[in-house]
Amino acid sequence: MSTFFWISYVVLWLLVVPLVVLNLILFRQLGIMVMGTARGINQSGVPVGKPLPSVTTTILQGGEWSTNEIHGTPSLMLFGSPTCKECAAIMPDFRRIAELHNVRPILLLFSSEELAQDYVHKIAYEGDVLIVTPKFADALDVQVTPYAYAVDASGVIRHKGLVNSREQLEAYVKAASSSS
Numbered sequence: 579m580s581t582f583f584w585i586s587y588v589v590l591w592l593l594v595v596p597l598v599v600l601n602l603i604l605f606r607q608l609g610i611m612v613m614g615t616a617r618g619i620n621q622s623g624v625p626v627g628k629p630l631p632s633v634t635t636t637i638l639q640g641g642e643w644s645t646n647e648i649h650g651t652p653s654l655m656l657f658g659s660p661t662c663k664e665c666a667a668i669m670p671d672f673r674r675i676a677e678l679h680n681v682r683p684i685l686l687l688f689s690s691e692e693l694a695q696d697y698v699h700k701i702a703y704e705g706d707v708l709i710v711t712p713k714f715a716d717a718l719d720v721q722v723t724p725y726a727y728a729v730d731a732s733g734v735i736r737h738k739g740l741v742n743s744r745e746q747l748e749a750y751v752k753a754a755s756s757s758s
Contacts, residue, residue, distance in 0.1 A: 633717040638707040652754040653682040660697035664742040679751040728754035
């Protein structure tokens with residue numbers, strides 16, 4: 579009986595140790611994917627209460643656009659991508675909600691011009707569409723989509739972070755328009 583006990587004891591420990599390691603790896607991944615993502619991403623970007631930095635990018639329809647152009651008008655800057663499923667889900671509400679609250683909708687796409695043209699045509703988006711260049715993304719510290727900045731009329735960021743529902747869009751436009 580003593581030999582059987584010690585063998586089973588060793589075998590159990592040989593099974594338990596890898597299971598503990600696998601659970602720790604799983605919890606770490608779960609924390610990164612589910613719990614850490616929104617919180618970590620919402621902490622990135624230009625801090626709330628700070629002015630939007632002056633930086634330029636290109637307009638899909640031609641020309642250059644500067645963040646200085648939004649001074650005087652509360653704005654909602656939505657960073658999206660043609661391959662982002664969450665972006666596609668909120669896109670029908672984006673422009674309508676912004677205009678309902680007298681907030682200027684600004685769509686910024688992480689995309690090539692060709693892919694952006696196809697996407698804009700597919701979703702029938704009317705309005706200026708900006709192409710996010712690496713320099714522009716770095717200046718505004720945006721790496722993921724759908725990410726948004728609610729900017730008041732004086733160019734100060736009032737709300738920022740991931741946005742993937744109609745309710746969040748409404749909160750962002752209200753934050754942008756309430757300070758004006």
